[in-house]
Amino acid sequence: MAKVKFEVPELTGEIAIPGLKEDAAAAVKSHNAPAKDMTDLGFPTELVPDWKEKAVAKFAELLKKYRSLKVFMDICVKCGACTDKCHFYLGTKDPRNMPVARAELLRKVYRRYFTTAGKVLGKLAEAEDLTREVMEEWYTYFYQCTECRRCSLFCPYGIDTAEITMAAREIMDTVGLGAKYPLQTINKAITIGNNLGMPGPAIRSTLDFMEEDVKEQTGVPVKFPMDVKGADVLLITPSADFFATPHVESLAGYAKVFHQAGISWTLSSYASEAGNFGMFNGNYEHMRKIAGRIKVAINELKPKRLIHGECGHAWRVAYSFWNTLIGPFDSLDPKYPAPQHICEFTYDLINRGALKLDKTANDDFVVTFHDSCNVARASRMGNSPGGQFEIPRAIIRATCNKFVDMHPDTIREKTFCCGAGGGLLADEIIDLRIKGVMPRMQAYKAVKDSHGANFFALICAICKAQFTKVFPYYGYEMEEVGGVHQLVSRAIVLGGKEGI
Amino acid sequence: MPTIEFKGKTYEVDEDGYLINLNDWNEDVAGFLAEQEEVEMTPAHWEVVNFLRDYYAEYKIAPMIKILVKAIGAKLGPEKGNTKYLYQLYPAGPAKQACKIAGLPKPTGCV
Numbered sequence A: 001m002a003k004v005k006f007e008v009p010e011l012t013g014e015i016a017i018p019g020l021k022e023d024a025a026a027a028v029k030s031h032n033a034p035a036k037d038m039t040d041l042g043f044p045t046e047l048v049p050d051w052k053e054k055a056v057a058k059f060a061e062l063l064k065k066y067r068s069l070k071v072f073m074d075i076c077v078k079c080g081a082c083t084d085k086c087h088f089y090l091g092t093k094d095p096r097n098m099p100v101a102r103a104e105l106l107r108k109v110y111r112r113y114f115t116t117a118g119k120v121l122g123k124l125a126e127a128e129d130l131t132r133e134v135m136e137e138w139y140t141y142f143y144q145c146t147e148c149r150r151c152s153l154f155c156p157y158g159i160d161t162a163e164i165t166m167a168a169r170e171i172m173d174t175v176g177l178g179a180k181y182p183l184q185t186i187n188k189a190i191t192i193g194n195n196l197g198m199p200g201p202a203i204r205s206t207l208d209f210m211e212e213d214v215k216e217q218t219g220v221p222v223k224f225p226m227d228v229k230g231a232d233v234l235l236i237t238p239s240a241d242f243f244a245t246p247h248v249e250s251l252a253g254y255a256k257v258f259h260q261a262g263i264s265w266t267l268s269s270y271a272s273e274a275g276n277f278g279m280f281n282g283n284y285e286h287m288r289k290i291a292g293r294i295k296v297a298i299n300e301l302k303p304k305r306l307i308h309g310e311c312g313h314a315w316r317v318a319y320s321f322w323n324t325l326i327g328p329f330d331s332l333d334p335k336y337p338a339p340q341h342i343c344e345f346t347y348d349l350i351n352r353g354a355l356k357l358d359k360t361a362n363d364d365f366v367v368t369f370h371d372s373c374n375v376a377r378a379s380r381m382g383n384s385p386g387g388q389f390e391i392p393r394a395i396i397r398a399t400c401n402k403f404v405d406m407h408p409d410t411i412r413e414k415t416f417c418c419g420a421g422g423g424l425l426a427d428e429i430i431d432l433r434i435k436g437v438m439p440r441m442q443a444y445k446a447v448k449d450s451h452g453a454n455f456f457a458l459i460c461a462i463c464k465a466q467f468t469k470v471f472p473y474y475g476y477e478m479e480e481v482g483g484v485h486q487l488v489s490r491a492i493v494l495g496g497k498e499g500i
Numbered sequence B: 001m002p003t004i005e006f007k008g009k010t011y012e013v014d015e016d017g018y019l020i021n022l023n024d025w026n027e028d029v030a031g032f033l034a035e036q037e038e039v040e041m042t043p044a045h046w047e048v049v050n051f052l053r054d055y056y057a058e059y060k061i062a063p064m065i066k067i068l069v070k071a072i073g074a075k076l077g078p079e080k081g082n083t084k085y086l087y088q089l090y091p092a093g094p095a096k097q098a099c100k101i102a103g104l105p106k107p108t109g110c111v
């Protein structure tokens, strides 16, 4: 399996709407989850004999539980506004990757079992039996959706295909059809405390290394504390920040900001993950278990504030669900938002003049910023609408002299996904990931040509992993990919005035 | 469970070809896995593999890339202590490809 060559879309700087290529992505399939992970997570290890009845029953349960799902099943008028808005359709040309077609996979089964017309008229009413083939189609195409919600932005009825995908995956899990990458990750997060499965001593070894490394680079003894009781801030960040490049450069950035602000902080070895893949598969129980570790860490370490590192979907979970999952945060200091995004925290310090930033440290770079979908379309930052767009850009502008935005149709709420969110950052579907990132790459190519852009700034661990992987396929250096706090890390002037 | 055959012995691997049992590994098997990956093992390649195995034995996970980079720089000279050099050795990525040859599980998460 060494050197498989993939067909990489040509970069022109334009996003063209492709001609249809039936079944173009039909062979792209995520690996099935190993029996152990299925069992651990409370799912059958393989398709159960009465899978059809079970699936229809689960579907009924979800329709009852989520009124929005039922509405999304009923109200699509097939206007077509969403068809060319999905990066996977644009990249693969497969018509079943059009959002309306993806949703239709579930909808036709909905009609058959839950509407009178469908029950009576069957195919005439565009209803279809749930067969093994239909289930296979579900497995293929609901694992070709990153739940990025770009389509919903353009739908006149606000139909959220991401929610439809989550429901379909939840139904499949229940009858024994699970995907390896998301479920294995969920299992590790629940049992070990982070997506990588990194034990505490391994994290500590990494943090020791970082302390030495930063000391060597700057001469300043910046601390990377873990499990410190009574620290002011508990930082919850993706475990990739303890392992991968460029993720770890942002971790250095957070540490330097805390150091310079004179605010004590700590990581937790028990709650060592911000990410929460439970959301990707629509499973509230898994979400609650993963987030539950954070509650335990708060009780043990007794911080005053809860700050969240650079991660897209995780911020959505933190912003929208933590309060219900593990709140209320009564023990925290009510003066501060809980949780607070690291970008909000750094932005606030910059505004108060508490950080000295030397922009020339980033003079090698012409920086552009990729809005992560889950931050852009499913959460917020700061106190005013659009803060999630302005705050990261304001930080970048404070850390470098040259910043350029990509085409307006591809940023802010209209941002294109990296092509690997939603549990799709799996190696076996790299072909899909390369194609799905095409619209974003075209927009980057355009600012490369026009402005010489050469630094692609991110606030999401999955985005960072995906772009470092796919850039070389498109002929770009993986070193062009980095975090917003990586820029902060390079520009921040340590020492001198400490504290606020 | 998929398997691979090598010198008359059968080894359990996962869907991506990573050895399931840590103890199945030996230099012979590593050579075979490297061949499949189209990686020609040189002393520098072995340095990486040995470092990964030692680190894993202590921490139950592969080291962060930055740690590997520094260790290789210390062993083979500062001009080789960079990510580029590691990608020259293991074009499909030092973490994933080198771990496979070292008989370690694939590091997965948001990486």
Ligand code: SF4
Pocket: A085, A086, A087, A088, A097, A098, A099, A102, A144, A145, A146, A147, A148, A149, A150, A151, A152, A161, A162, A165, A417
């Ligand atoms: S949520 Fe995103 S990936 Fe899924 S169908 Fe809509 S645009 Fe495509």
Ligand code: SF4
Pocket: A075, A076, A077, A078, A079, A080, A081, A082, A083, A099, A100, A154, A155, A156, A157, A158, A159
């Ligand atoms: S835009 Fe909305 S209503 Fe129109 S086809 Fe797409 S999902 Fe249906």
Ligand code: SF4
Pocket: A146, A147, A148, A312, A313, A371, A372, A373, A374, A375, A416, A417, A418, A419, A420, A421, A422, A460, A462, A463
């Ligand atoms: S990984 Fe990043 S770009 Fe992709 S869906 Fe998540 S937030 Fe969006």
